[in-house]
Amino acid sequence: MEPGDQPTDYMVNKQDAKGMAGQRTELSLSQIVKEVAQQQHQQTVEAEKSKSVLSNLQAQLFELEKENRAILQEIRTTEKQIYHLENESESRQQHCADLEAQLWSLNANNLQLKLAIQEEEEKYFKFLAEYDKYRKKMLCHKELTNQLESRSPIMMQLEEKIHMVKELKAKKEELAADLMNPEGNIIKQVQGEITELKTKISEMREAINEKSVLLIKEEERHVQLRKEIEVYSFNYGIMTVEVVLVDFSDVHYESIQKWLCGAVDQMSTCDLVECPYVFMMYSQRNTDNVNNDIQSYLYQLSDHVEMPKGNLEVLVQSSFAGILYTVKRKIDEQSLSIIKVIVSTERRATLELYIEQLFTAIYKFTFKTLVIENEEEVKLQLPVPAMKEHVLLSQQTGDIWKDIWAFLAQLKGDMGEIVVLQSLLIPDLFLHGFTTRTGGISYLPGLNSLNLFSSRKRRDPKAVVMENIRRLSARAGFNPKTFYLAKVSHGNTVWTLGKLEPEYYDGIVTNWKGVTIAAPGADCIPLLFADSVQQVCGVAHAGWKGTLAGVAMATVSVMMTEFGCSARDILVVMGPCIGPCCFTLHQEAAGEFMKIDTSCVKGANSPLPSIDLRRATRVLLERGGILSENISDDSTSSECGEVTLCTTCHPDMFFSYNRDGNNFGTQIGFISARELAVNLPSRAEVVL
Structure with missing residues (x-):
C-alpha cells in the first residue's frame, strides 16, 4: 500500500468495522432485551412464587403467633394453677401443723382428764369407805333402836294385843267351821260367844288405836327432842364442825402468816370431823399477779402449820360472792351444813349479809372473830355484851348487793332456755303464763334449774331464786319490782292488793295494772283468774287441802265482792299439776272428794284411792257459777303445747x-294486766 492510500483504506475499514459493530450491537441489544425480558419474566415468576411463599409464610407466621399466644395463655394458666397449688400446699401444711398442735393439746387434755379421773376415783373410793363406815353405824343404831322399841312397855302391850287378836281370829274360824257342820246345831250356843268376841275385838281395836296414837305421839316427841338437842348443841358449840372458812380479805400481806396461825389455833379448839373441808378465802377487786402470789403464799404457809390438809382449798377471786358460791357448791356435793367462820371483827357483818343471801337456814354458821393488836399479835375477840357490833354503811351494803347480782347474772342457765306455757283462753289484755323448770341457775338435784321459791328447809338461797325470777321477768316481760307471790298455807285465805297483807294466803286478786301476781305449785294446781270486763285478775294455789277448803271459789268470791265481777265473765285456767295417774290419798281424805263428786275418785275401795284434783276444781267452779267453757283444764291446749300437764310424769319439764321428795323445786303461774300503771307501789325486792 502506498503511503498516500492508507487513510482511505483505513476509513473504509473503519466504516465496515462500524457497520459490523452496529450489527453486532443491534444483535446484542435484542438479545439483551430478550434476556432481560426473560429475566424479568423469570423474576416475575419468581416474584409470584416469592409472594406465594411469602403469603404462605405470613399465614404460617400468623398461625405460629396464634399458637404462641395460646401457648402463652396456657403457660399463664399453668403458672396460676401452680401458684394456687403452692398456696394450697402451704395452707395444707399450715393446717397439718395446726392439727398437730391440736393433737398435742388433746393429748395434754387427755392426760389431765386421766389424772382428774384418777383423783375422782380416789375421792369416790374414799367416800365409799366413809359411807360404809357411816352405814355400819346406822345399822348399829337401827338395831339398838329396834331393841329399845321392842323392850318398851307400849310395844310389848301392842304385841300381846296383836297375839290375842290372832287367837280370836283363829277361834272365829273354828266356830265358823263348826257352824257349817250339818251334824251339830251349836248356833244358839255360840251366838253369845260370838257377841262377846265381837265386843272384845272392838275393845281390842280401840285399845290398839289408842296405843297407836300414843306411839305416834311418842315418836313425834322423840323427833322434837332430837331437834331440841340439835338446837342446844348448835347454840352451845357442841356440834361437830364439817367446814371451816378462813377469811383473809382484809388482812395485810405482812400479817397473813400470823392470821393463819391464829386461825389454826381456833380450829384446834373446835370439835372437827375426821377430815373437814377448809377454805382459805381472799377477795380483792384486782385479780392480778399479786393475788396469784397470795394464793401460792397461802398454800406454802399451810404446809408449815399443823392444820387439816386433806380437803384444803385456797380461793382467790375478785368477787367474794363468787368465792362463797364456789364454797357452797362444794359443800352441797357432800351435803355438809355445820360451818365455822374465822373472820375479822370488821368483816363479820359483811360475811353475814353474804351468807344471808347465798345460804339458807339449813346451814349452821358459827363465827370466831380475830383482831390484830398494836404489836401485830392476832388474838381471839371475846364477845362483850356492851360492845357495839360493826354496822355496814349503806354504800357497803350496796356494793355487796352489786357483787352478788353481778356474779349471779353472769352464770349460765341450766337445762336450756326458759319456757313459759300459755293458755288460749286468756285474752291478750293480760300477760300470763306457767313456768317450767328449765333456764335457771339452781343446781341442786330436785331444784334445778328455774326454782322460784326459797325455803328455810331447802338449800336454794334467796339470791339464786331472785335471779331466777329476774331472768323469768326478762323472758316473760313483767317488772320484777312489782311481783307478788302467794305465801301459801294450804287454806282458802285470799289477799286483795292494797289491803292489809295477811301472814299467809293462798290467793291474790287485784285490778292494778302492771303488777304481776303469782301462785306457786309443785304438784298443787296454780290457778289463774281473768275478767276482761272489769280488768281484774287473780291467782290461787290449790293443793288437795286447799281444794277441799274451797280456795278456787274463795278467789272468785273476792273478785265479785271487791271489784264487782260477774261469775259469767271470769275465766279460769289450771296450770301444770299432779294428775290422777300419780296422786293418791288415804280413805278419809278420799271420802271428802267423793262428797264433791264421785268422778273425782278412782278405786274408792282401795287403801289409797286415786284423786283427780282438776275434776274436783272444775266441779266446784261450775257449781259456783263459772261457765264450763270458761274453764281450762287438761283438755285445753295452747300455742306452747298442753298447759295442764302432770308434773310427776314430766321430770324434764x-x-x-x-x-x-322434800328437796323439790317450785314453778309458778303468773298473771298481770298489760296496761302501764301510774304511781303504783313498788317493792325493792321480790316477795318470797
Whole structure:
C-alpha cells in the first residue's frame, strides 16, 4: 500500500468495522432485551412464587403467633394453677401443723382428764369407805333402836294385843267351821260367844288405836327432842364442825402468816370431823399477779402449820360472792351444813349479809372473830355484851348487793332456755303464763334449774331464786319490782292488793295494772283468774287441802265482792299439776272428794284411792257459777303445747314433790294486766 492510500483504506475499514459493530450491537441489544425480558419474566415468576411463599409464610407466621399466644395463655394458666397449688400446699401444711398442735393439746387434755379421773376415783373410793363406815353405824343404831322399841312397855302391850287378836281370829274360824257342820246345831250356843268376841275385838281395836296414837305421839316427841338437842348443841358449840372458812380479805400481806396461825389455833379448839373441808378465802377487786402470789403464799404457809390438809382449798377471786358460791357448791356435793367462820371483827357483818343471801337456814354458821393488836399479835375477840357490833354503811351494803347480782347474772342457765306455757283462753289484755323448770341457775338435784321459791328447809338461797325470777321477768316481760307471790298455807285465805297483807294466803286478786301476781305449785294446781270486763285478775294455789277448803271459789268470791265481777265473765285456767295417774290419798281424805263428786275418785275401795284434783276444781267452779267453757283444764291446749300437764310424769319439764321428795323445786303461774300503771307501789325486792 502506498503511503498516500492508507487513510482511505483505513476509513473504509473503519466504516465496515462500524457497520459490523452496529450489527453486532443491534444483535446484542435484542438479545439483551430478550434476556432481560426473560429475566424479568423469570423474576416475575419468581416474584409470584416469592409472594406465594411469602403469603404462605405470613399465614404460617400468623398461625405460629396464634399458637404462641395460646401457648402463652396456657403457660399463664399453668403458672396460676401452680401458684394456687403452692398456696394450697402451704395452707395444707399450715393446717397439718395446726392439727398437730391440736393433737398435742388433746393429748395434754387427755392426760389431765386421766389424772382428774384418777383423783375422782380416789375421792369416790374414799367416800365409799366413809359411807360404809357411816352405814355400819346406822345399822348399829337401827338395831339398838329396834331393841329399845321392842323392850318398851307400849310395844310389848301392842304385841300381846296383836297375839290375842290372832287367837280370836283363829277361834272365829273354828266356830265358823263348826257352824257349817250339818251334824251339830251349836248356833244358839255360840251366838253369845260370838257377841262377846265381837265386843272384845272392838275393845281390842280401840285399845290398839289408842296405843297407836300414843306411839305416834311418842315418836313425834322423840323427833322434837332430837331437834331440841340439835338446837342446844348448835347454840352451845357442841356440834361437830364439817367446814371451816378462813377469811383473809382484809388482812395485810405482812400479817397473813400470823392470821393463819391464829386461825389454826381456833380450829384446834373446835370439835372437827375426821377430815373437814377448809377454805382459805381472799377477795380483792384486782385479780392480778399479786393475788396469784397470795394464793401460792397461802398454800406454802399451810404446809408449815399443823392444820387439816386433806380437803384444803385456797380461793382467790375478785368477787367474794363468787368465792362463797364456789364454797357452797362444794359443800352441797357432800351435803355438809355445820360451818365455822374465822373472820375479822370488821368483816363479820359483811360475811353475814353474804351468807344471808347465798345460804339458807339449813346451814349452821358459827363465827370466831380475830383482831390484830398494836404489836401485830392476832388474838381471839371475846364477845362483850356492851360492845357495839360493826354496822355496814349503806354504800357497803350496796356494793355487796352489786357483787352478788353481778356474779349471779353472769352464770349460765341450766337445762336450756326458759319456757313459759300459755293458755288460749286468756285474752291478750293480760300477760300470763306457767313456768317450767328449765333456764335457771339452781343446781341442786330436785331444784334445778328455774326454782322460784326459797325455803328455810331447802338449800336454794334467796339470791339464786331472785335471779331466777329476774331472768323469768326478762323472758316473760313483767317488772320484777312489782311481783307478788302467794305465801301459801294450804287454806282458802285470799289477799286483795292494797289491803292489809295477811301472814299467809293462798290467793291474790287485784285490778292494778302492771303488777304481776303469782301462785306457786309443785304438784298443787296454780290457778289463774281473768275478767276482761272489769280488768281484774287473780291467782290461787290449790293443793288437795286447799281444794277441799274451797280456795278456787274463795278467789272468785273476792273478785265479785271487791271489784264487782260477774261469775259469767271470769275465766279460769289450771296450770301444770299432779294428775290422777300419780296422786293418791288415804280413805278419809278420799271420802271428802267423793262428797264433791264421785268422778273425782278412782278405786274408792282401795287403801289409797286415786284423786283427780282438776275434776274436783272444775266441779266446784261450775257449781259456783263459772261457765264450763270458761274453764281450762287438761283438755285445753295452747300455742306452747298442753298447759295442764302432770308434773310427776314430766321430770324434764316440771318440779314435783310427789316424785322428788322434800328437796323439790317450785314453778309458778303468773298473771298481770298489760296496761302501764301510774304511781303504783313498788317493792325493792321480790316477795318470797
